[in-house]
Amino acid sequence: MKKITINSVASYAGVSKKTVSRVLNNEPNVSDVTREKVLKAFKELDYTPNPIARGLARNRSFIIACLYDNPSKSYITRLQSGALAACHQHGFNLLIHPCELRGQALLDNIEQLLQTSRIDGLVLTPPFSDHGELVAFLRQKKVPFARVASVKLDDESISVRSNDEQGAFEITELLIELGHKDIAFIKGHPDHSATEQRFNGYRRALAEHGIAYQEHLVEEGNFSYHSGADSAETILHLDPRPTAVFASNDYMAAAVLKAATQMDLKVPDDIAIAGFDNAPIARHIWPGLTTIAQPVEEMTRLAVEHLIEQINQGDNGDEEQQKEPLQITLEAKLICRESTAAPKS
Amino acid sequence: MKKITINSVASYAGVSKKTVSRVLNNEPNVSDVTREKVLKAFKELDYTPNPIARGLARNRSFIIACLYDNPSKSYITRLQSGALAACHQHGFNLLIHPCELRGQALLDNIEQLLQTSRIDGLVLTPPFSDHGELVAFLRQKKVPFARVASVKLDDESISVRSNDEQGAFEITELLIELGHKDIAFIKGHPDHSATEQRFNGYRRALAEHGIAYQEHLVEEGNFSYHSGADSAETILHLDPRPTAVFASNDYMAAAVLKAATQMDLKVPDDIAIAGFDNAPIARHIWPGLTTIAQPVEEMTRLAVEHLIEQINQGDNGDEEQQKEPLQITLEAKLICRESTAAPKS
DNA sequence: TCCCCGTCTGACACCGGTGTCATAATGTCG
DNA sequence: CGACATTATGACACCGGTGTCAGACGGGGA
Numbered sequence: 001m002k003k004i005t006i007n008s009v010a011s012y013a014g015v016s017k018k019t020v021s022r023v024l025n026n027e028p029n030v031s032d033v034t035r036e037k038v039l040k041a042f043k044e045l046d047y048t049p050n051p052i053a054r055g056l057a058r059n060r061s062f063i064i065a066c067l068y069d070n071p072s073k074s075y076i077t078r079l080q081s082g083a084l085a086a087c088h089q090h091g092f093n094l095l096i097h098p099c100e101l102r103g104q105a106l107l108d109n110i111e112q113l114l115q116t117s118r119i120d121g122l123v124l125t126p127p128f129s130d131h132g133e134l135v136a137f138l139r140q141k142k143v144p145f146a147r148v149a150s151v152k153l154d155d156e157s158i159s160v161r162s163n164d165e166q167g168a169f170e171i172t173e174l175l176i177e178l179g180h181k182d183i184a185f186i187k188g189h190p191d192h193s194a195t196e197q198r199f200n201g202y203r204r205a206l207a208e209h210g211i212a213y214q215e216h217l218v219e220e221g222n223f224s225y226h227s228g229a230d231s232a233e234t235i236l237h238l239d240p241r242p243t244a245v246f247a248s249n250d251y252m253a254a255a256v257l258k259a260a261t262q263m264d265l266k267v268p269d270d271i272a273i274a275g276f277d278n279a280p281i282a283r284h285i286w287p288g289l290t291t292i293a294q295p296v297e298e299m300t301r302l303a304v305e306h307l308i309e310q311i312n313q314g315d316n317g318d319e320e321q322q323k324e325p326l327q328i329t330l331e332a333k334l335i336c337r338e339s340t341a342a343p344k345s
Numbered sequence: 346m347k348k349i350t351i352n353s354v355a356s357y358a359g360v361s362k363k364t365v366s367r368v369l370n371n372e373p374n375v376s377d378v379t380r381e382k383v384l385k386a387f388k389e390l391d392y393t394p395n396p397i398a399r400g401l402a403r404n405r406s407f408i409i410a411c412l413y414d415n416p417s418k419s420y421i422t423r424l425q426s427g428a429l430a431a432c433h434q435h436g437f438n439l440l441i442h443p444c445e446l447r448g449q450a451l452l453d454n455i456e457q458l459l460q461t462s463r464i465d466g467l468v469l470t471p472p473f474s475d476h477g478e479l480v481a482f483l484r485q486k487k488v489p490f491a492r493v494a495s496v497k498l499d500d501e502s503i504s505v506r507s508n509d510e511q512g513a514f515e516i517t518e519l520l521i522e523l524g525h526k527d528i529a530f531i532k533g534h535p536d537h538s539a540t541e542q543r544f545n546g547y548r549r550a551l552a553e554h555g556i557a558y559q560e561h562l563v564e565e566g567n568f569s570y571h572s573g574a575d576s577a578e579t580i581l582h583l584d585p586r587p588t589a590v591f592a593s594n595d596y597m598a599a600a601v602l603k604a605a606t607q608m609d610l611k612v613p614d615d616i617a618i619a620g621f622d623n624a625p626i627a628r629h630i631w632p633g634l635t636t637i638a639q640p641v642e643e644m645t646r647l648a649v650e651h652l653i654e655q656i657n658q659g660d661n662g663d664e665e666q667q668k669e670p671l672q673i674t675l676e677a678k679l680i681c682r683e684s685t686a687a688p689k690s
Numbered sequence: 691t692c693c694c695c696g697t698c699t700g701a702c703a704c705c706g707g708t709g710t711c712a713t714a715a716t717g718t719c720g
Numbered sequence: 721c722g723a724c725a726t727t728a729t730g731a732c733a734c735c736g737g738t739g740t741c742a743g744a745c746g747g748g749g750a
Contacts, residue, residue, distance in 0.1 A: 005706055016730045021708060029728055048460040052406060053706035055397045056735050073418040073625065080441060093440050093462050096425060115393040117438050225629055251629070258631040280418065284570055284596070285630050286603040350736055361700045366738060374698055398736035401705050 004047045013041035024049055055118075064121040064307060065095040065113060066300075067128050071224050072251065074279045075296060079125050079148065082300030090308045095119060101127050101191055107137055114143060121145060121307045123300065129159070130193040144314065146307035148300050151193035153327050158310065160303040160328045164194045164276075167292035167332040168201025171274050172246060174290070174334065176209045178342045180244040180272060182217065186231045186256070188248035189222040198248045198276060217242055221252050228252025232259035236271070243271060243343040250275035250282045253289050257339065268341035278335055288337030295330050302328055349392045358386035369394055400463075409466040409652065410440040410458060411645075412473045416569050417596065419624045420641060424470050424493065427645030435653045440464060446472050446536055452482055459488060466490060466652045468645065474504070475538040489659065491652035493645050496538035498672050503655065505648040505673045509539045509621075512637035512677040513546025516619050517591060519635070519679065521554045523687045525589040525617060527562065531576045531601070533593035534567040543593045543621060562587055566597050573597025577604035581616070588616060588688040595620035595627045598634050602684065613686035623680055633682030640675050647673055 006024075010017045015034060022030045023038040030038075041047070055061045066083050070076055080096065087094045095117060099109050113119070121144040128134055129150030135157070138145050146158035153159055175183050185202050188195035199218075206213050216238070219231035228247055232255055235245055247253035253275030257267055265271050267287055275282055278293035306326045351369075355362045360379060367375050368383040375383075386392070400406045411428050415421055425441065432439045440462060444454050458464070466489040473479055474495035480502070483490050491503035498504055520528050530547050533540035544563075551558050561583070564576035573592055577600055580590055592598035598620030602612055610616050612632055620627055623638035651671045 007706080017707080018709090018730060018732095019728085022729090025708085029726095031728060034728080050401075050463065050706055051461060052397055052400045052463055053735095054708080056395075056401050056737085057706080057708040059735075061397060073422045077418045077421055081443065084441070084443070091461065095438050096429070096441060098426070098429070116396060116436065118395065118397055225625070254629050258629065261631045280570070281626055281629055284599050284603065284626055286606045352736080362737080363700060363702095363739090364698090367699090370738085374696095376698060379698080395736055398705095399738080401707085402736080402738040404705075 004045045006047075006049065009038065009041045009045055009047050012045060013037045060311075061118045061120055062091060063093045063095055063117065063119050064123060064304065064311075065097045065117065065119045066123045066125065067097050067099065067110075068125045069099060069101045069127060070125070072249070072277070072279060074281075075277065078296040079123075079300045082297035083123055083304045085297070086301045086304035086308065090305075090312075092120075092308060101131065106131075106134065110134065110137070114141065120311045123148060123304055123307060125149065125300070126194060127189065127191040144307060144310050146303040146310075148303045149194065149294075151197060158303060158306045158326045160299045160306075160326075160330070162294045162299060162330045162332045164197035164294075164332070165201040165204070167276065167294070167334070168198040168246075168248075169205045170201075170334050171276070171290065171292055172202045172205035173209070174336070175244045175246065175272060175274060175340065176205060176211065178244075178272065178340060180242075180343055181211055182214070182240070182242035182244070183211075184217040184219070184235045184238075184242040184245045186219045186221040186228060186235075186245065186247040186252050188252075190220075192223065195248060202246060221248060223249050223251065225251040225255050228255030229259060232256040236260060236263060236265070241271070244274070244340070245271060246274045247276070249277050250279040250289055250291055253291070253339075254281050254285055257285060257287075257289070268339050269344050272341060272343070273339040275339075282335075283337065287339045290334075290336050290338075290340040293333045293335050295332075299330055302330075349390045351392075351394065354383065354386045354390055354392050357390060358382045405465055405656075406463045407436060408438045408440055408462065408464050409468060409649065409656075410442045410462065410464045411468045411470065412442050412444065412455075413470045414444060414446045414472060415470070417594070417622070417624060419626075420622065423641040424645045427642035428468055428649045430642070431646045431649035431653065435650075435657075437465075437653060446476065451476075451479065455479065455482070459486065465656045468493060468649055468652060470494065470645070471539060472534065472536040489652060489655050491648040491655075493648045494539065494639075496542060503648060503651045503671045505644045505651075505671075505675070507639045507644060507675045507677045509542035509639075509677070510546040510549070512621065512639070512679070513543040513591075513593075514550045515546075515679050516621070516635065516637055517547045517550030518554070519681070520589045520591065520617060520619060520685060521550060521556065523589075523617065523685060525587075525688055526556055527559070527585070527587035527589070528556075529562040529564070529580045529583075529587040529590045531564045531566040531573060531580075531590065531592040531597050533597075535565075537568065540593060547591060566593060568594050568596065570596040570600050573600030574604060577601040581605060581608060581610070586616065589619070589685070590616060591619045592621070594622050595624040595634055595636055598636070598684075599626050599630055602630060602632075602634070613684050614689050617686060617688070618684040620684075627680075628682065632684045635679075635681050635683075635685040638678045638680050640677075644675055647675075 006017050006020050010020045023035055083094050123146055125148045129147040130152050149161045150159045221227040221231050245256050253273050256273050260267050260271055275289045275291040278291045282289035282291045351362050351365050355365045368380055429439050468491050470493045474492040475497050494506045495504045566572040566576050590601050598618050601618050605612050605616055620634045620636040623636045627634035627636045
């Protein structure tokens with residue numbers, strides 16, 4: 001099996017390289033007859049253009065990278081799967097790039113990534129989506145990027161999110177309507193902008209239902225299971241004990257559930273528990289966790305789709321013709337499982 | 346900021362392109378003085394070679410792809426993280442390629458991947474590691490590949506595994522030594538070769554301890570939580586009920602735990618449960634699951650490391666000089682948590 | 691001194707595509 | 721029917737590196 005290049009195709013079809021290239025890229029000014037000849041040659045020789053050569057000539061790699069630093073494996077794989085779907089649809093490939101937000105040298109790390117892999121664009125996922133320095137850096141370098149689940153909308157870049165504040169509001173409201181008044185809250189990681197959003201939703205629900213905010217019911221977490229366990233330790237030993245706990249994600253909620261079970265508390269009768277994200281664990285434990293499901297795949301898919309669009313159009317001479325800042329908000333969905341019910345008394 | 350190419354460096358250092366290239370690739374026959382001049386130019390111009398151009402000239406992409414089809418998110422991310430570690434260390438990048446084993450066109454899918462991304466090598470993870478057709482296909486196409494956790498060792502390709510049979514043996518033996526005699530078993534996905542290995546370990550432990558194998562205690566699963574739930578349904582309603590359940594992975598074990606809890610059975614007193622893999626869920630639930638921890642990252646890291654070595658040496662003229670079939674087996678570790686204890690009576 | 695040989699270096703073609711431009715063929719209008 | 725615009729096509733340089741080969745240089749043996 002010998003290699004089929006554009007030259008083979010050209011001589012087989014009896015035309016020049018350039019004409020073959022025209023057909024490949026759907027350029028105008030190719031007669032129907034010629035086009036047919038070339039297409040036939042493609043098929044008969046089973047030709048696939050070499051993306052590397054293409055990349056060199058057009059200064060493109062057809063690769064985008066996905067940045068993340070997230071403790072939740074399921075979140076990561078959902079991001080990846082959404083990104084991949086969009087990539088494959090447009091002939092792109094995806095590079096994954098986990099890296100630490102707090103690393104002493106995030107920007108250096110990214111710079112090196114850009115240098116060594118020549119990616120065409122970047123998808124920022126939490127907690128990078130709202131990292132001001134990084135965003136500024138990418139803008140200055142003119143690297144196309146899109147943000148997933150970012151909060152700070154600056155009207156200049158692609159951003160796809162879901163409404164965390166509203167989700168947290170709804171789940172808190174659910175607890176309130178079940179009759180809970182003392183609802184503890186476990187915050188997420190301070191670097192994630194979702195953390196503040198979810199906290200805000202919690203407070204707004206309390207406020208709208210005339211329930212006083214009690215600071216001692218709020219614990220600092222960081223989205224990890226471990227931090228949830230620590231917070232649970234404090235919350236479950238309060239006197240009086242709150243009748244419900246709303247944790248900013250499912251891992252922390254699972255930790256609360258485990259701690260409660262170990263203390264022989266019945267969930268949801270003795271204490272109701274709610275989480276956020278609809279991670280697999282939410283339905284793998286008993287009782288299943290009431291939580292909020294976000295369309296993570298879809299968010300990422302859309303973000304990447306628009307990113308690729310931007311990359312491709314930046315490629316045309318038209319240059320910046322369309323400063324169309326795409327900002328999309330998708331709906332999150334409340335999922336009720338067994339971990340929430342009315343308080344006992 | 347203008348682009349720095351090999352030409353800029355060459356003229357800055359006052360040498361030819363080719364000499365710069367020699368320095369870049371650590372080729373011999375460059376005088377120390379010249380080398381210093383070029384290295385100085387690298388630093389002062391802050392030069393990074395363009396991997397795409399390099400790739401075109403040497404017919405390499407410096408990218409390898411990781412194939413998987415696995416329901417366990419944590420397993421996937423562990424694979425990825427091990428593969429990435431090795432890739433980054435050697436200046437490679439990683440492409441992820443989830444795809445369905447059962448797809449009508451696995452080989453077409455892979456062929457397309459090879460065509461469109463020109464990857465330098467492939468990492469096969471379960472269940473692809475033992476996919477005979479795929480392996481034959483890759484050999485025929487002369488695509489370098491390495492296998493993670495494969496069972497069929499054919500002495501011709503790189504393969505890094507851990508001993509599943511032994512792990513399953515140990516965990517079964519643990520249950521037996523605790524006093525269990527009726528130990529149910531839930532099999533994994535039939536396409537995964539680990540499934541048979543784990544089953545074999547279970548049977549060997551029974552045999553070595555003089556316990557008769559009871560076919561009705563064995564259920565067919567497929568590694569998914571859902572299949573675990575189905576199997577649990579059957580097993581927990583057997584009369585007499587077995588005193589222990591060993592599931593082929595932690596998700597299925599978690600499903601058994603959930604089902605048992607819903608039936609008001611106490612774990613481990615009424616029924617002991619063991620899993621496999623040490624997935625996060627094993628320690629996120631109560632009681633924590635006794636399980637087997639495999640060094641998945643390390644396995645993948647080693648596999649990729651040797652894959653890259655093979656790729657790089659195949660690049661030299663030496664051609665196949667070293668038919669060194671690398672097959673490594675790493676240790677798995679038994680982790681005891683609260684889900685196992687002696688039977689009640 | 692001459693010849694041979696190993697070391698060091700650069701000119702040049704090449705990898706497999708794309709961009710630019712010139713030119714030929716065709717159509718359109720006054 | 722000639723002037724000119726438009727479409728179709730190919731020659732050639734170019735992207736940024738690497739491989740091949742020839743030539744310059746210096747040292748050692750005859």
